[in-house]
Amino acid sequence: MEMTLNVNGRDHRLSLDSRTTLLDALREHIGLTGSKKGCDQGQCGACTVHLAGRRVLSCLTLAAAVQGRAVTTVEGLAQGENLHPMQAAFIAHDAFQCGYCTPGQLMSAVACVREGHAASDEAIREYMSGNLCRCGAYPKIVAAIREAAPQMAPKMERA
């Protein structure tokens, strides 16, 4: 199938098998390997990206189904050399060990704040529960989100 995917503000024209998931299109065909494949079954959150501004799992999304809608991956969070406040907070709080779950955690965390679900530690834990971390960095992830939330002024953000 011929298709055009809009990723991080750029159009990519691709010729893909109808079976290709958004995750595989990003990693194998566009060369954006930030989004990670953990379970490939919708269970771990490592593949989380934003679709039209909302967090979704790219491993259960068909590439063909997202044509015409903006996809944002972890590569699209920073503005040039300026890290997104969430990325800076994750570094400041050591909110990872191996780092494999981190791109998904970051995408989920940014969405969690924008949705208004980061008002308390309890809300953060509940609304981040779709992102598993085998290294158990959870307490530091919660701390990073708590710190980044008030810094996420609208002007720091891109669509």
Added chain:
Amino acid sequence: MRPFRYEHAADREAALQAGRSAAAAAGEAHVRAPVQYLAGGTTLIDLMKLDVMRPEVVVDINGLARQHGEIRSGPDGLQLGALVRMADAAEHPAVRRDYPVIAQSLELAASQQLRNMASLGGNVLQRTRCNYFRDVTWAACNKRAPGSGCAAIGGPDRGMAVLGVSEHCIANYPGDFAGALAALGATVDIEGPGGRRVIPFEELHRLPGDTPHIETNLAPGELITGFSVPAGPWTRRSLYLKIRDRQSYEFAIASAAVALDLDAGVVREARVALGGMVAKPWRSHEAEAALRGHPLTEGSAQAAAAAAFAQAVVHGEDRFKPELGRRTLVRALLQCAAMEI
């Protein structure tokens, strides 16, 4: 995953047209038809990757959100379009205020990523999490391969059903939202090649009996367009209690959807549905009858719970489940009675 043709339907008519070749597979189960609709894909794509579902054509119905993507709340009740996302229904102010059992059944399900993707129509059609069903290396599964037997019976059955099971399938229907719809007496709007029909939600799913592969009364190619939930004095005093092995992002091992209309502590009307151990979305008319006309006390709640599980069938490891289900229902009823509305 097996090859399939991807089609995008711009509207309902286009979807039904594409679904027509599925209708040709008359007699086949809706979920086994060669044409499958794609909404959020969180059940369909998952099961296609596992080779459990094998459609030849996948018809993307997300374009139908323009026709069937709205939530409307009025004096007669609540209308939920089939393409409404779980996350949006869970956060809708009227749903939260007037139908808390619905909002809770949705917000306690899956994860925010999945709730952003998953549609209400697809949600009620989600399929069992029975491991033998999901893993095709198990030869015996009557639901996946009719007539092949059931690997779950006699095996580890902690996650299985105890209400509505048959000797051919003991799988649990895993959805949470369906319990809320069953309890509130919702109806389902269906469009098909033969036109439009409306059925009670309780009649959407079938008991496994000797045909566990036929899960619903939908004909191949039929499309769910929405749900109607009638208003009633009980909907505000309602809640969903979900018991699970971890606190978040887990399917229920037991659940209760309850709604009460109380008159000075006496039950005028009670609505009860159970989950986590049911072969299909399970409204307990027995529990409701046991409560009606009685003061809502721990004693009457226990009597209702006993009635609800009187017909439970256990197999092995699942022996604890009726007691867990009874306690879940008692707690839900007492919490519901104590709600300030």
